[in-house]
Amino acid sequence: MWNEYSVGLFIVLISAAIGFLALARETDDFHRLLLIDLVEIPSLAIIALLGTDLAEALILPGLVVGISELLALSQLYIVKEGLRSRPVKSPGIEVIELAHAPLIISVFLVAYGIVLSGFTGGGIAGLGVIFYIMSRGHSERFEIVEMASGISWAVWIIAFFVFMFLPQYWYMAVMLAAVGILLKVAAKMSLMGTMWGAHDE
Amino acid sequence: MSSVGGATLAHLPFGDIVIYITPFTLTLFLLALVFTILVIASRPERQLDITFGADRIITKETGLTEMRFRRFMAIACGLASMGAMLTGDVFDFALFTSLVGITNVGIVAAVKSRHVQNAAFQYGLVAMAGTVPLFGAAAMVAATTGTLSMLELAKEATSVVPFAVKAFLVLGVMGEGMAPFYAAKAEMFRAPGAPYVIMCSLSSLLIFLRVIEVVLTV
Numbered sequence: 001m002w003n004e005y006s007v008g009l010f011i012v013l014i015s016a017a018i019g020f021l022a023l024a025r026e027t028d029d030f031h032r033l034l035l036i037d038l039v040e041i042p043s044l045a046i047i048a049l050l051g052t053d054l055a056e057a058l059i060l061p062g063l064v065v066g067i068s069e070l071l072a073l074s075q076l077y078i079v080k081e082g083l084r085s086r087p088v089k090s091p092g093i094e095v096i097e098l099a100h101a102p103l104i105i106s107v108f109l110v111a112y113g114i115v116l117s118g119f120t121g122g123g124i125a126g127l128g129v130i131f132y133i134m135s136r137g138h139s140e141r142f143e144i145v146e147m148a149s150g151i152s153w154a155v156w157i158i159a160f161f162v163f164m165f166l167p168q169y170w171y172m173a174v175m176l177a178a179v180g181i182l183l184k185v186a187a188k189m190s191l192m193g194t195m196w197g198a199h200d201e
Numbered sequence: 202m203s204s205v206g207g208a209t210l211a212h213l214p215f216g217d218i219v220i221y222i223t224p225f226t227l228t229l230f231l232l233a234l235v236f237t238i239l240v241i242a243s244r245p246e247r248q249l250d251i252t253f254g255a256d257r258i259i260t261k262e263t264g265l266t267e268m269r270f271r272r273f274m275a276i277a278c279g280l281a282s283m284g285a286m287l288t289g290d291v292f293d294f295a296l297f298t299s300l301v302g303i304t305n306v307g308i309v310a311a312v313k314s315r316h317v318q319n320a321a322f323q324y325g326l327v328a329m330a331g332t333v334p335l336f337g338a339a340a341m342v343a344a345t346t347g348t349l350s351m352l353e354l355a356k357e358a359t360s361v362v363p364f365a366v367k368a369f370l371v372l373g374v375m376g377e378g379m380a381p382f383y384a385a386k387a388e389m390f391r392a393p394g395a396p397y398v399i400m401c402s403l404s405s406l407l408i409f410l411r412v413i414e415v416v417l418t419v
Binding site for chain 2: 076164
């Protein structure tokens with residue numbers, strides 16, 4: 001069982017795991033860029049472990065892909081760091097003071113939307129979120145809405161893989177997909193009231 | 202050959218690499234083709250910012266060079282997806298998939314906004330990390346079975362590719378196809394990326410569909 005290939009693969013996978021661990025712990029973007037280059041090397045090593053003519057033919061495209069991605073990312077890093085977040089004067093908007101009533105109404109709408117689930121539920125929950133945001137003013141954090149949208153997509157992918165690989169758990173997949181569309185529609189609907197677009201370009 | 206994609210319609214031999222066309226791969230290929238043509242034909246969307254309470258509407262124009270770059274990236278992404286849909290070789294599939302990843306980074310990064318570019322950078326890191334299990338899986342397929350051709354692998358009665366290798370392949374494709382998770386940033390403020398941002402979602406959907414077929418066939 002433990003022939004040369006297995007031992008080599010084991011060592012390479014351990015070094016890849018160490019690289020990924022460092023990547024997960026690092027928070028500085030530039031250092032992560034350098035670490036990702038380090039993580040790329042084990043993938044080349046796995047190909048090289050084939051030890052045949054085929055490995056030689058395969059390692060070149062692998063290397064090219066890795067280098068081109070690294071070039072694109074470093075270019076992106078330069079552009080990204082060069083950009084300045086310009087302060088924009090926010091337009092004069094009539095803001096309704098945050099009282100308890102809007103909160104209660106939106107909580108009711110969101111809860112009812114979750115009970116309905118699916119597309120309709122997403123619409124109603126989104127309406128609740130719009131109402132809440134409109135009653136609060138415009139300094140909202142879009143990151144949360146974006147994150148909800150992203151998470152809904154990830155939930156769909158999980159549901160999709162469950163459908164394909166573990167069809168016996170189809171009911172869980174249906175429920176996951178329903179939650180995903182609820183989140184997505186709610187996120188999209190809640191954006192309707194928040195198109196000020198003043199906080200960035 | 203029994204395949205999840207249906208009966209094989211045709212074979213296109215390119216030397217060692219034999220492309221097989223099933224109703225499944227043909228459908229996905231046509232989908233990628235149609236969307237690429239739509240991207241070629243479409244004009245960039247103009248963003249309207251409506252200011253509530255002030256009765257003011259601001260239109261944002263997209264510059265010609267920026268539009269050209271985004272369209273080029275979207276077309277490249279369409280071509281890469283088409284390749285990934287048709288290929289009959291595990292390593293080529295890995296290559297096309299990572300190409301989809303690179304072009305998706307380009308599509309998201311073309312939006313000139315700091316937080317979108319931040320998202321593009323983070324996505325790029327994930328896509329690069331995804332190449333490790335992706336190419337690793339392709340190399341391990343060759344190491345364990347001695348071939349990379351999906352057609353050869355499908356001939357075996359029981360699957361000869363170990364489960365861990367298949368899991369690696371799916372993991373790699375998930376890393377490359379993570380674009381919509383980050384494209385949400387570009388998509389949320391619809392117009393900065395529209396309509397080219399649609400290629401992010403479409404290409405990742407297509408590679409997810411294809412990897413299912415690959416994993417269940419080999």
